[in-house]
Amino acid sequence: MNILRAGTLSALIGFLLILCVAKAYSGAETTLSISEELATSIAADLFPVTLSLSKGNVFLTEPRLLFLDKQRVSMQVRFQAYDHRPEEDIAVSKMGQAKISGILDYDQASRQILLHDPRIDELVFDRTSGVTLDMHSEMKAAWSVLVTNPIRLEIPTHPYTLLIKDNIQDLSYDGKSINLKVLYE
Numbered sequence: 001m002n003i004l005r006a007g008t009l010s011a012l013i014g015f016l017l018i019l020c021v022a023k024a025y026s027g028a029e030t031t032l033s034i035s036e037e038l039a040t041s042i043a044a045d046l047f048p049v050t051l052s053l054s055k056g057n058v059f060l061t062e063p064r065l066l067f068l069d070k071q072r073v074s075m076q077v078r079f080q081a082y083d084h085r086p087e088e089d090i091a092v093s094k095m096g097q098a099k100i101s102g103i104l105d106y107d108q109a110s111r112q113i114l115l116h117d118p119r120i121d122e123l124v125f126d127r128t129s130g131v132t133l134d135m136h137s138e139m140k141a142a143w144s145v146l147v148t149n150p151i152r153l154e155i156p157t158h159p160y161t162l163l164i165k166d167n168i169q170d171l172s173y174d175g176k177s178i179n180l181k182v183l184y185e
Contacts, residue, residue: 047063053138075099078095168182
C-alpha cells in the first residue's frame with residue numbers, strides 16, 4: 001500500500017512540476033519519457049475490461065506493459081473467460097493469461113494512441129481441458145473479427161496524462177521508454 005501511495009505522490013509531484021514549467025515557458029516544447037512501470041500504471045486506468053464473445057465473456061485485469069524490442073510493446077493481462085447461461089444449465093469460468101503486442105504510434109488529429117500490427121502472442125489457460133480449448137478457439141476467432149489494424153485507444157485519464165493529454169504532439173518508442181513530445185501553448 002505504501003508503494004502505491006509513493007507512486008501516486010510521485011506522479012502528483014511530477015504533474016505539479018510539469019504544470020509549473022508549462023506556465024513558466026508558455027509555448028515551450030518538451031519530451032516526457034514514460035517507463036514500463038509508469039506505462040503499466042497509466043494503462044491500469046483502462047481496466048478492468050469486459051469483452052463479449054458469442055458464447056460468454058472475457059474479463060481482463062492486471063495489465064502489465066512490457067517493452068519487447070525497439071519496435072513492439074506488449075501488454076500482458078490476466079483473464080477470466082466465462083459462459084453463464086442458466087437457461088441452458090451452463091456455468092463455466094476459466095482463468096488464464098494473455099499477451100498482445102503491436103507497434104506504437106500516435107494520431108495527433110484524433111489524439112489517439114495507435115497500435116499497428118496487433119497480434120496475440122500468448123493465450124494460455126491456467127488449466128487445459130476440452131472447455132478451455134473451445135474457449136481458446138472462440139477468443140481467437142473474436143480477435144480476428146473485432147480487432148482492427150491499427151487498434152485505436154483513447155489516452156487514459158490518469159494523473160500523469162491529465163494535464164498534458166491535449167498538448168501531446170507525437171509519441172515515439174525506443175525500446176526503453178515511450179516518449180511523448182508535448183507542446184505547451
